[in-house]
Amino acid sequence: MGEIRLHDGELNIMELLWSNKSLAAKDIAKIIKEYIGWEKNTTYTVIKRLIDKGAVKREDPGFVCFALVSKKEAQETEMKHIIDSLFNGSMNSFLSEYMRNQKYGKLELLELQRIYKANSR
Numbered sequence: 001m002g003e004i005r006l007h008d009g010e011l012n013i014m015e016l017l018w019s020n021k022s023l024a025a026k027d028i029a030k031i032i033k034e035y036i037g038w039e040k041n042t043t044y045t046v047i048k049r050l051i052d053k054g055a056v057k058r059e060d061p062g063f064v065c066f067a068l069v070s071k072k073e074a075q076e077t078e079m080k081h082i083i084d085s086l087f088n089g090s091m092n093s094f095l096s097e098y099m100r101n102q103k104y105g106k107l108e109l110l111e112l113q114r115i116y117k118a119n120s121r
Contacts, residue, residue, distance in 0.1 A: 003077045003080075003081075004053050004054060004055050004069050004073075004074070004077065005077060005078070005081065006050075006055060006069070006074050006077075006078075009046050010046055010049065010050055010055070011074075012032060012036060012046075013028060013032065013043070013046055013047060013050060013056075013065075014050070014055065014056075014067060014069070014071070014074065015071075016028055016031060016032075017056065017065060017066065017067040018067055018070070018071045021066070021067075022064050022065060022066045023064070023065055024062045024063055024064050024065070025043075025044060025047055025058070025063040025064075025065055026040075026063070028043060028047065028065065029043040029044065047065060054068060054069075055067065055068055055069045056068060082094075
């Protein structure tokens with residue numbers, strides 16, 4: 001499957017699907033109305049866009065929606081896009097800039113060391 005970019009509004013719906021595995025469109029619309037204030041038609045339009053992109057699958061009866069893209073896949077796609085567009089594809093530039101702008105305590109630094117060691121094999 002090619003890269004599927006998800007935008008903020010689409011991510012609202014995807015978060016619900018990632019958390020619940022599947023939901024009927026009417027239930028998605030109710031939840032989104034309560035938390036974001038979208039009308040049902042807006043939510044259904046975004047669901048259709050997600051289906052057209054290949055990020056969501058719809059099954060009848062009940063217009064039940066399932067995520068076809070995992071949260072991890074979406075995160076990887078967005079991370080790659082950010083690094084490509086803002087850091088000319090350089091992970092080193094991204095990490096250097098990110099690290100320079102953070103304040104770390106001892107526990108965070110130990111966790112970063114653990115992650116580095118686990119991924120440098």
